[in-house]
Structure formats: structure tokens, C-alpha cells
Amino acid sequence: MAASSLEDQLRERGLEVLGPCKGLSQRPELLLQSAVLRDFTPAEADMLGASMQMVRARPGQLLIAEDEASDWMMLLLSGTVDVGKRRIGAGETPQESDITRLAVLKEGAVLGEMSMLDGEPRFASCWALSDVEAAVLSRAAVGGLIAQHPGVGAKLLVKLTQLLAQRLRNTSSQLVKALQRPPSGPGPGTA
Numbered sequence: 001m002a003a004s005s006l007e008d009q010l011r012e013r014g015l016e017v018l019g020p021c022k023g024l025s026q027r028p029e030l031l032l033q034s035a036v037l038r039d040f041t042p043a044e045a046d047m048l049g050a051s052m053q054m055v056r057a058r059p060g061q062l063l064i065a066e067d068e069a070s071d072w073m074m075l076l077l078s079g080t081v082d083v084g085k086r087r088i089g090a091g092e093t094p095q096e097s098d099i100t101r102l103a104v105l106k107e108g109a110v111l112g113e114m115s116m117l118d119g120e121p122r123f124a125s126c127w128a129l130s131d132v133e134a135a136v137l138s139r140a141a142v143g144g145l146i147a148q149h150p151g152v153g154a155k156l157l158v159k160l161t162q163l164l165a166q167r168l169r170n171t172s173s174q175l176v177k178a179l180q181r182p183p184s185g186p187g188p189g190t191a
Helices: 005-012 028-033 042-050 114-120 139-148 150-180
Strands: 016-020 053-057 062-064 071-079 081-085 099-105 125-128 132-138
Touching: 005 016, 005 053, 005 132, 042 114, 042 150, 053 062, 114 139, 114 150, 132 139
Parallel strands: none
Antiparallel strands: 016 053, 053 132, 062 125, 071 132, 081 099, 081 125
């Protein structure tokens, strides 16, 4: 069976596909706030945007599903997104109490970049907390961007690498803190 197009995947998710994301340079606050776009010139931002699809979601709508295989990421243009992970032992259709909130993301944030880059299933789910507009970038579009505008493609990959490195540092720091806490229950060898 042939893989469905990016637009078909987004529509199947229930997202409203608005077409190419033209004019990212017309959002100067986004260029300043987004860690990914911060060093892009307006012309470079427009080249990147032209390779992305713009989508709209309503509050409560699922944007990304945990464990789903897909090869695209989102740049949050407006609105707020909740990122959550199913707790171990939660069923396939977990209740709200079975979800651990990992983050609340705002305009300029990137979500889904790990799966876009490595092709592995999604680590967490993302829901719109408000009306959301996002620009969606597929792995194939990144390849096209690298072929047609190598400088822009390289800048994007460097920014995504920096973002992932910072997230790894934050996670490692949290792990070290958790490992340094004294145990909360009886230790080994106690009765």
C-alpha cells in the first residue's frame, strides 16, 4: 500500500490544512522567540516556510500521537500545546489521569523533531490547549531544502541539533538530580 501524502496524514488527524506556510518573515516576533528561527534572515525564514504546510487545530485536538510512526515535525506559530506521555501500565486509550504532563509549549516551539529526524515512533502526544496554527515540515521537505537552498537546510539542521543537545542536557541534569535523592522506601536488606 502506498504511503499517504503529508497533507492526507494531517487531514486524517483532523487538522485543517491551509497550504504552504508563506511569509514567515511577516512574523517578526516569531523570528525572535523561536530558538530554531532566531538566526534566520527574513529571506531564509521565507524559504523555510515555503517548504512547510500550515495547519490549524482547535482546543483539545490531537496534533501528535504517542507511538505513532511519522516523519514530520511542527513549528508552533500561535497557540499553546500540551505535551504528555502515557504512564507505564496505562491502556491503549488512557484516561486523563494516566497521562504525565511533560511540557506546555507556546509560539516558536518545535515539536516532533526527533521522529522527523530518526524515523522512530513518537515519544509523547501533543494536544492543542487553545486555537493553534503550526507549520509542518516533513523529512522529504528537509531533503528538498538541502538540495535547493543548502545554506538554509544546513542552518535548520544545526538549529535542530542545538535544540536536541539542550534537551538532552536538561534531561541528563534531571536524571542526575533524581539519582542523588535519598531512597524514599525501605532499602535492600531491611525487613
